[in-house]
Amino acid sequence: MNTEIITVGAAAARNKKTMDDLTVGLCALTVVGVSATAATPFWPEAWGRAPSIGVVVLAAGLAVFLALHTLYWWRALDEAAREAHKWAWWWGGNLGLVAGGAAVVIAALADVNLLPAALPHTDAALIALGVAAVFAAQAVGYGIAWCGWWIARR
Incomplete structure (x- = not known):
């Protein structure tokens, strides 16, 4: 020991x-x-x-x-912290991916202009915005799930 x-x-x-x-x-x-x-x-x-x-x-x-x-x-990291991160990334990240992907598809179908006027409205800029939006949604989902995991185990 x-x-x-x-x-x-x-x-x-x-x-x-x-x-x-x-x-x-x-x-x-x-x-x-x-x-x-x-x-x-x-x-x-x-x-x-x-x-x-x-x-x-x-x-x-x-x-x-x-x-x-x-x-x-x-x-x-200890085992509990590793499990919290793995669980949060699996559940929060995947649910964030679904929510972010749905938001991008809805915005594209509704022809919503999400880019600021200063940026060029090109296909590449829209793709970059979509990738950033989905990544942000995954990060938010991960953060919520990570907090939930620790709250549930207090």
């Missing part, structure tokens, strides 16, 4: 050291991202103006940082 506590404490210290190292790496990528202004090579012209290579490096580094941070965060 005592060795288990020491082992868990040592694992937490290793996770914190790894996260600190990742944070330093992300700070270095931020410096590179701000300073590298050359355009990204091999960018298709159909996609518009190419972002700077620094932005691409920063976005890739941020994606790796978030994935690793999530991995270490998940490993640090």
Whole structure:
């Protein structure tokens, strides 16, 4: 029992050291991202103006940082918290997906103009709005289900 506590404490210290190292790496990528202004090579012209290579490096580094941070965060959770997140994502996320998808379909069929006047009213902008609306609905459903899970088990 005592060795288990020491082992868990040592694992937490290793996770914190790894996260600190990742944070330093992300700070270095931020410096590179701000300073590298050359355009990204091999960018298709159909996609518009190419972002700077620094932005691409920063976005890739941020994606790796978030994935690793999530991995270490998940490993640090206890079983109850993991179950709460899994249950909330399954039920809340799926019900949010259904509600958000239905809202997007209804808005499309009713020909409702949901985009602000400043944005171009293109098919791509409408698709992006639909994806964002469904994702937001999933996140709201997840949050409600997660709170409900903990309230039910208090």
